[in-house]
Amino acid sequence: MNPKYSFIVPVYNEEKSLPELYRRMQIVMDKLEEPAELILINDGSRDRSLQLLRDFHDKDPRFCYLGLARNFGHQIAVTAGLNFARGECIVILDADLQDPPELIPQMVEKWQQGYQVVYAQRTLRHKERWGKRVTAYVFYRLLNRLADVDIPTDTGDFCLIDRQVVNILNSMPERNRYIRGLRSWVGFRQTSIRFERDPRFAGEVGYTFSKSLALAVNALVSFSKVPLRLSTYVGLFAAAMAILMGLLVLYWRLFLPHSPLTNFTIILVAIFFLGAVQLVSIGILGEYIGRIYEEVKGRPLYTLAEVRGFTCHQSDKF
Structure with a gap:
């Protein structure tokens, strides 16, 4: 049976957070009335993350995973998950548990009300350095002013997207992708839920200053002249x-x-x-x-080294 819900989680050196993610996502998925799948994308991790993904799939077939051949970056890993997602309702969240899985039922409720994009908007960032808070505050408002489309402030990739929107995102051929900008560009009925962002559960911060700066430049160049x-x-x-x-x-x-x-x-x-x-x-x-x-x-966005939990027909498409 095809899943009704698909949850996409990019993974990069998250071996300390993955067991807790596995536990909390199982609770959320068990409470849903329809079948669900969790797609974990190993983005060239150098720790034991890939082995943990294999173990999760062996314990629970609902936990599928993609192993990228090298580190392609967060946005490309999310794109790979969108390509393979089979559900009618797709949710993107991070593996470090700063995006609490417990918010998913609220997002699903908004989706059932007819909204096709539900994004999570941060009201507070717990235990983040003041420098990160200030730069993030300035960047989101600057991007909102300069971008050709209305990109909501204080929002990350944590969101719910309807299948119709995902099909459009998958049809876009561009290489330098900024998912939160693309989901605003496509339009459709959109709404937000507000939440306080939790601190990282464990491990080191994956988004360094240089990566954050590169993402900011990519956002400005992609959505503003x-x-x-x-x-x-x-x-x-x-x-x-x-x-x-x-x-x-x-x-x-x-x-x-x-x-x-x-x-x-x-x-x-x-x-x-x-x-x-x-x-x-x-x-x-x-x-x-x-x-x-x-x-x-015209190169492919990513290359796959390992795929488990999907049909051969679907794996051959990418």
């Missing part, structure tokens, strides 16, 4: 400043010939300023050109 326009505006500002400096130098030459401002200092400042503007503009263009380069190569 403002950076390109910004380079144009900065270029126009630099041109205006250059004209003003030229007029000032001419004034100083004519009326203040002995002023120190007519020496090399102002020339060096102008050169460094214009050079910085050019380099920043080239960098912004490079980000967009890099996206084009990734798309035209």
Whole structure:
């Protein structure tokens, strides 16, 4: 029998959290009136995570797993889970239990009311460093202002998605994926549930500052043309400043010939300023050109090393 519900959990070096995830997800799945499956995606873990996934499947066939051939990143791991999900109602959550599985029944209730996307919105982040809280607060509001679509603030990948929405997401060929942006872009009836985010259950934080920064840049570039326009505006500002400096130098030459401002200092400042503007503009263009380069190569999003819990026909599709 095909499952009614599919739960997608990307896994990267989560051996300390997985037993508790297994216990809590079993409780949630047993309470559901319809059959459910849990899809665990091993994203190139270097610890015992993959072996634990094998053990879970042997104990409970509802726990399926995909073993990616290397670490492809969180967003690609989630995409792999969406490709294999068989349910009519799909929920994405993290393995570190900061997304409490106990919220799933509330999400399902919203889905049964007719909503096709139900995202979890954080009201409080327990035991997170103040720097992380501040940067996250600023980023989400900046993205909401700059993005071409309305991406809700303080939301992560923890959400419920209807099968109709998942089919559309699976049909999108783009490589640099930002799931929470794509689910807003597709539209449909969407709502939120608010929750206080728990601290990580165990283990080390998987999303380092560099990974978070890369995700933020990917979100801005994928859903906003403002950076390109910004380079144009900065270029126009630099041109205006250059004209003003030229007029000032001419004034100083004519009326203040002995002023120190007519020496090399102002020339060096102008050169460094214009050079910085050019380099920043080239960098912004490079980000967009890099996206084009990734798309035209046409490589698969991920490669699979191991698959268990799915039919041969479904496994052969990816």
